[in-house]
Amino acid sequence: MTVNPAHTALWPAPHASGAVDATVHVPGSKSVTNRALVLAALASEPGWLRRPLRSRDTLLMAEALRTMGVEIEEGVGPEGTGEFWRVIPAGLRGSATVDVGNAGTVMRFLPPVATLADGTVRFDGDPRSYERPLHGVIDALRALGARIDDDGRGALPMTVHGGGALEGGPVEIDASSSSQFVSSLLLSGPRFNQGVEVRHTGSALPSMPHIRMTVDMLRAVGAQVDTPESGGEPNVWRVTPGALLGRDLTIEPDLSNAQPFLAAALVTGGKVVIPDWPSRTTQPGDRLREIFTDMGGSCELTDYGLVFTGSGAVHGIDVDLGEVGELTPGIAAVAALADSPSTLRGVAHLRLHETDRLAALTKEINELGGDVTETADGLHIRPRRLHGGVFHTYEDHRMATAGAIIGLAVEGVQIENVATTAKTLPDFPDLWTGMLGA
Template identity: 85%
Template sequence: MTESAVHPALWPAPRASGAVDATVTVPGSKSVTNRALVLAALAAEPGWLRRPLRSRDTLLMAEALRAMGVGIEEGVGPDGSGEVWRVIPAGLHGPTTIVVGNAGTVMRFLPPVAALADGPIRFDGDPRSYERPLNGVIDALRVLGARIDDDGRGSLPMTVHGGGALDGGPVSIDASSSSQFVSALLLSAPRYNQGVEVRHTGARLPSMPHIRMTVDMLRAVGAQVDEPETGGEPNVWRVSPSALLGRDLTVEPDLSNAQPFLAAALVTGGRVTIPDWPERTTQPGDALREIFTAMGGSCELTERGLTFTGSGRIHGIDVDLGEVGELTPGIAAVAALADGPSNLSGVAHLRLHETDRLAALTKEINELGGDVTETADGLRIRPRPLHGGTFHTYDDHRMATAGSIIGLAVPGVEIENVATTAKTLPDFPQMWTGMLGA
């Protein structure tokens, strides 16, 4: 009897029988959807989200906002163009308990919102959420005038005692473990009496594209933001108090979730088209065009979308992924199949993500016969002939897709708990087999 028969949670990763040739429509961006939900909830008038991502993380965000009194109506656009959510702001209130799962955006973006509510808001989540750093948000909110009970842990579970308003003002934080600390404070800042001035005081700030996304989305709803990118003081963001506008926003495809499908073109020497790839975006996934081209492919961006074509060879790469850390698991998977060594750096903060991604990638690729070594801030990968085996995911969606990429070229790879991909990419197994023509 096979291990997958004993453990039904094991999913045999399909091996590609040849070069893929597919068009894959990727659902909306989680990062955009959850930021848009927060901004719409804090607006002075109703707003609409078109083509939002429906996944575990975004549904947790929607349910949390509903628990605080926000109206979110789900439906389909009158022209049949896809799902539409109408967000109706309301007075925020407790008492209530918010379940964050293991969603970084929910556990970090909503405590600053809860500080504006009337009454206590308790935050709880999956066991892993207790291990993820939240001190940057907790300490900052206390400086800005909020009362929070966390028993000194700097993490979940905790209770925010909302007083209906918050003074705001200047605050210094170390956000080197997560750029979400900065985004969390900026998103609610227009509703604070004095706005907020956030000053990052720590080491290198990771995932800057996500902060640029937050700033762009704030400005789109009428907020005034001064930031380093536009001539402001380095590592300082200032948001003035103001009312926020309701928006009619169409959510971009999630470019980071396009990664495994683009990787499939690279690994198999095939071709994959992702419709509606934006010409301009703040999403970190846009960096895949450059990174995967350097690893042996080519891409063309047209009105139809992005078409990526593999050359039949995969090259190793030496790349700093500090700005786009979430892409690391997929890049590591491709690098394990390359014709030369790779060095992925700038991602020490991944040890604090859904799992310790650096340790997990090292262990799982090496157990398939690979040669991966952790460095101080990344991974060194020397390609070796790989063999089948169980690829554990640690309840991390990007580990599951990384293992699936390896499975394209290596027979006998079985993904433990592939269902964890529902965190941001519902129906991944069906999309994956559909791409392969199964």
């Protein structure tokens, strides 16, 4: 097997010589883009996605839908409107093979879609994808009438035998290891004969904002969804069967991917502006305004976007990140540079993400001289003077950006495989050095 040189190269993380002062245009949201692609593919008429994120995860989603017969045209709109994708639904075909890479949204959102295809759809991906939990989706689809071959693993690789339709109806699942189990069933639910009623039976659900995002986007294309927040039963979501509308959607900037740039302002005592930050959003990254303010910054949401300013001091924090777990690596990096200890709680499920993020953060920060201890559901971080060294990424995009944050304040940090940021944030190295004026 040939190893991509970009995966083994060491990238010298730029060290900030002073306060950052920059405007950073963050690309579109991966979470919104991939949900929008699925909903557009299941609609009864063509739809448009404007300013979609073009990253490894979203390109894998688009290509997977194409293999099942959906037509996705790419183009560039008039000046100032950016790229667009036009999605033209079609009868979903089988005899397809889907490469999920290591994208949780692809491996979990598309098996329910595949049950609607006319024939078999095989799912495969990166070696790490075999280790990520998929049992919630597989068991639920079987309970709803699907036939799936996974050799009893509850994980990839697997084959879905599509029958052109799925009966649907009520199903119980334990989604405590991933909220994507719930979202995956809701997104395809309108196309099931009886719709779907998803009842979560496990412990606390992680990443609830992502379920709220799924519900909001379903309602925006005409689906009827009953939720606990709308007066329904706790931990129960119901989607009524019906046609989905094609729509013209402009994708929001990815607020979680704005995190390293906001962290740069906090760590250097500078200022970063993120244009087009939405005034209302279900993206978990919006919580950064509160968390990074508590850690020593200040922010102002204007008509142009978010203006975030560091004070020159970075404070520790005690915070439950259960709903916004994807922010943990960046917060841990900032906490390692703070003036007091931090405790990050509610994120035991991060052990099942692109890598075991809790173990990885502990090892990598400690190897730079830090003092990080794993807890049952998170991390305890005691700031110490850090030194240079190699920061490994484990093919995890958020590990790479966490290392870059530390590199701003610590000379001699080298990021192994910074190219993994292409999973959700294309051109990160150029955006990062551009922010620093290099």
